[in-house]
Amino acid sequence: MIDPLAEVVTLLQPGARFSKLVFGASPWRISRSDAGQPFYCVVLEGGCRMAIDSHDPFEVLSGDFVLIPAAYGVAMSSLEVPPPGVEMPAPTPLGNNEFRIGAADNPIDSRMMVGHCSFGSPDAALLVSLLPQYVHVRGEHRLATLVQLVREESREQRPAREVVLSRLLEVLLIEALRSAAGTNASPGLVRGLADGRLAAAIRGMHEHPTRAWTVAQLAKEAALSRSTFFERFSRAVGVAPMEYLLGWRMALAKDLLRRNEGRVAEIAQRVGYSSASTFSVAFTRHVGRPPAQYAREQQAVLSGE
Structure with a gap:
């Protein structure tokens, strides 16, 4: 039997291009603008609030995975939302693609892996139009297992760490796209197949x-x-x-x-x-x-x- 999602994903040629580990010390807030690039976030510990483009904010908790096939505006904050108008310090680079956000004297209460994936197809824009605007996956055993592997790998400085993380994130990306029935997805192929x-x-x-x-x-x-x-x-x-x-x-x-x-x-x-x-x-x-x-x-x- 033909698998429509597999066909689209195969043509897309997904891969994990760049990732960084972010440590959050509440309260914090950060926003970014991307020219339609694929963006993902894996919450390893704690949680955050996320708002994608014009969508309402939602909570992303430990073990959750969010994939945005074409991100233009992403705003993230701690679960304890900072008061409006209060200026937030810029992320502090820690080396090895690791960053800290929030006040330096506050305890770290969240860990996230965020970054860009890549779609190798030159027709990515056309194929992305068949996908949801975003996919938020929670409570999927297979994804939880993959997130646990990412969590463990991100903590250790083992040989070939970046290669292993890249491969794990590629599998996470594909697994998230095909987790149709249990996925909180915006309109798109995933919801249609559910x-x-x-x-x-x-x-x-x-x-x-x-x-x-x-x-x-x-x-x-x-x-x-x-x-x-x-x-x-x-x-x-x-x-x-x-x-x-x-x-x-x-x-x-x-x-x-x-x-x-x-x-x-x-x-x-x-x-x-x-x-x-x-x-x-x-x-x-x-x-x-x-x-x-x-x-x-x-x-x-x-x-x-």
Whole structure:
């Protein structure tokens, strides 16, 4: 059976690029702006409050994992929120990618590992649009085990410590994305797959992207009325069913074009278009340039020109 989330994650090529260990001494507050970079936070001890872009703040406690596939604004504070208007000291570097936040004379009451992961796919922005805006995982045994390994590894100065941490964080990232049913996720693929009815329709789109799907046919896959399916899908996934299908077809097309897997007409058929011209119009509108031009540019990048 096709696994839609596995397909998206595989195309994304996730990895752990940078991490730092942060020691918090309450009260503290810090904010950062990222130009759409993937951001994650693992709480090893204690907890914090986090606000992502325009979302309401929420608590992140020991053992929790938060993944933001495309972060633009992240504000974090201690669970004991500092009074408004009080200036907070800048983070103090301790060496070895370790930092302390909060007053120097206050006891440390939280430990977090935060950082950026990377998505190796040149089409990351398109694929990220299929994912939730953020994933907050709590109470997952497998993730708790991985967090415990990260906690232990971060405390020890063992040989190859950074390599091991990097690999553990890669697994954490993938595990968080696939922890659908137990995840507090914003609208996106994860929430769609957590709904058994919607999951059937999503799997259908991934298994048969060439099928001339209609909303009525997808509703039938989900065993729902057309109107109920459309409303439920849009609310859970964050986009309308046909918009999701278009995004997935374009992701597949870009991957095929980048790998030079056939002529434009052949790729058009493989992603559900009856003619090269119809596909070219849709691709150009969605990607911003014709498929042939996109393929040439990607081949030039791969060959180092």
